[in-house]
Amino acid sequence: MMMPIDADSISMKPFANGRRSRQLAAWFTALCVLLSASATAQMSHLPELGDPSATILSPQEDYRLGQAFMRNLRQNVDIIEDPELNAYINSLGYRLLAAAGTDLPFHFFIVDAPSINAFAGPGGHIGIHSGLILAAQSEGELAAVMAHEIAHVTQRHLARAFQKASASQLQTAAAIIAAILLGSPQLSSAMIATAAAGSIQQQLNFTRAHEQEADRVGIDILVNSGFDPYHMPAFFGRLQEAYRYMESNLPELLRTHPVTPSRIADSQNRAGQYPDITQRQSDSFPFIQARLRAMADQEHRYRLKELEARLSQSDTLSAAEQYEYALFQLQLGNLEQADTFSRTLLQKTPESEQFIALRAHVELEQGEHEAALQRLQKALKLFPLHPQLTVLYARALIQADRPKQAADTLRELIQKPQQFVLPSYYQLLAKAESAADRQSNAYMALADYYQMIGQLRTAIEQLENALSHTAADNSFQTERIKAQLTLLKRQALAQQETQAQQ
Structure with a gap:
């Protein structure tokens, strides 16, 4: 059965995989x-050739x-x-x-x-x-x-x-x-x-x-x-x-x-051996910190209370703090406040990809996919295949009932040179392919997703589903799936044998 994918949850809920980090602290130390x-x-500092x-x-x-x-x-x-x-x-x-x-x-x-x-x-x-x-x-x-x-x-x-x-x-x-x-x-x-x-x-x-x-x-x-x-x-x-x-x-x-x-x-x-240099620091860093704080589950909710208190006292928030506050409101579903702050930020800095993405995200949550599409199309001309803008654009295309275009857009992002692919890209691709009634492609995308997160047996199941949904006359797709199945089965068997030896 095709697994349902909620594409709307992918962009704003990256931390929803459970909380097991602390259980593995000793593992990480070792x-x-x-x-x-x-x-x-x-590099010139490497050991000499022939180093054992x-x-x-x-x-x-x-x-x-x-x-x-x-x-x-x-x-x-x-x-x-x-x-x-x-x-x-x-x-x-x-x-x-x-x-x-x-x-x-x-x-x-x-x-x-x-x-x-x-x-x-x-x-x-x-x-x-x-x-x-x-x-x-x-x-x-x-x-x-x-x-x-x-x-x-x-x-x-x-x-x-x-x-x-x-x-x-x-x-x-x-x-x-x-x-x-x-x-x-x-x-x-x-x-x-x-x-x-x-x-x-x-x-x-x-x-x-x-x-x-x-x-x-x-x-x-x-x-x-x-x-x-x-x-x-x-x-x-x-x-x-x-x-x-x-x-x-x-x-x-x-x-x-x-x-x-x-x-x-x-x-x-x-x-001290180096002469003074003119630093090339990015303006993005405070916004990255703001995004991390706003997207945490509970640990930084005190920060939201602090921002709200300052706003109630008519304190002026910096652009990064306004961005953070808007993200908090978006996460909590307070779209009216998120809308106000995203508009204000974008008016002040209309070519900021972060503010464009924020505004488009608010529009998508409000169901205004056509406005988001127009905004994102224009932005992607300035920032081709920008990851956040491209993912939002694909989501907007799915909402606008244009899933084939969404799938093509995501494949272009995935195949971009020097682009590290996130598993969530394949989740969204599977949703787009399923909506486009290309079930074999959807199962293959899910197989890539499960392979990336280490669930090899589930990935194998998805590939077997893909094979059963591939047209009989599509020999290229069939052979491609069979080759990937062979590789994954070998990996799963090796993993099973190693675990048995522990």
């Missing part, structure tokens, strides 16, 4: 220490591990699926990558967790906790942490850690990877923490060496990206000072990336 980075790079670390984790193995890592991660933690937030974090990430001089594939994503943390997993997957973004006082501080994580990857710290580890440590690391990648019920977070404790202590000096190297390379990346190098020691120093008397409540970033006074001093000295 992962970030023993899996502090991954994969090959093309290059033979322990090949680029192909790293890629496969990274894909499995992301599938499992989506099953066990809340990853924010909002197109605008993902576009921002990847845009900032690729700005840093351009300065790093690497052409490796990277993927930056936001974990919906209040903790102040970031991590570099296998395959160039770099996760940033939403709590870290909200704790940063500027885009430069966020960029400093991301540059640090990029440096972990380009310096091959994962492979080098494996090369240095003893056989017993490798067993511990393998157990932790299996637990995280496979979601093994036999390995609880407490067992992982206990098993990892000894090896973490044994690797402490090596880990600190990694951190210092990542600081130094990260500062180079930061400067070459046009950011003030002092953002890195300033952010880590501020966190250390704030939590210096709270050993049991340290933020995850300080636990998984040990900060010492000598390390901060070293990064300050390195920052």
